[in-house]
Amino acid sequence: MGLNPILLVFIIFTISIVYVTLSTVRMILMMKGYRYLAAALSVLEVIINILGLGLVLENISQIQNLISYAAGFGAGIIVGSVIEDKLTLGYVTASVVSPENSDKLSKQLREKGYGVTDWETNGHEGKRRSLQILTPKKHELKLYQTIKELEPQAFVVANDSKTIHGGFWIRTIKRGRLFNS
Structure with missing residues (x-):
């Protein structure tokens, strides 16, 4: 792809955080009855996830990308739970x-x-x-x-x-x- 390896790790990490955070928000919206908004958000969620996975798979020989994706996933869970606390719908x-x-x-x-x-x-x-x-x-x-x-x-x-x-x-x-x- 030609990106700086450090920049690529950062991009993958960020994409993973955004993906997991969107997934958490989507689940909250579904549980609260906001079906259409959750469906629209899921489209964005899938696009972001495919972009992130594509970057990892395209550069699979570089272990730091896989670690970055996994670390971003974990960080996304934390960010998602903080957002869940802030949304407090219902x-x-x-x-x-x-x-x-x-x-x-x-x-x-x-x-x-x-x-x-x-x-x-x-x-x-x-x-x-x-x-x-x-x-x-x-x-x-x-x-x-x-x-x-x-x-x-x-x-x-x-x-x-x-x-x-x-x-x-x-x-x-x-x-x-x-x-x-």
Whole structure:
């Protein structure tokens, strides 16, 4: 190909990072229901991957190119995971079981802007309070920290929420008023 060997190693490394990062973003988009955007991104992803592999295979006798591609793949996983943390698309539903059968935790969370549905439940050791809390994924860690501060003994399980419809809280989010007070 005639490229400077050091430049070629750098190009292969960069292409590999971009390919793996795009792959990670594509998977996130698919999981969140953005099928068409994910499909469009996959076209770009394949083109970039073929370019990178082509450079490696064209210069297969130079081991540094193969190592560069593999190292770029590993670095791409790290970059992709950082981007995944930054994208934080969607919502999380947290199910919380409070050891106290009181609406104190529910009220405190509502005052902080969270949408909370609560009800009395029965646990192994008697009456408890169950809460269901919906929050944007970008506020997930803040929610966990808040629960831990307010009710350290609470049991928390969280899941990504794919479909949401209705409720006063969704209108609050759409108007941009969550956590702004």
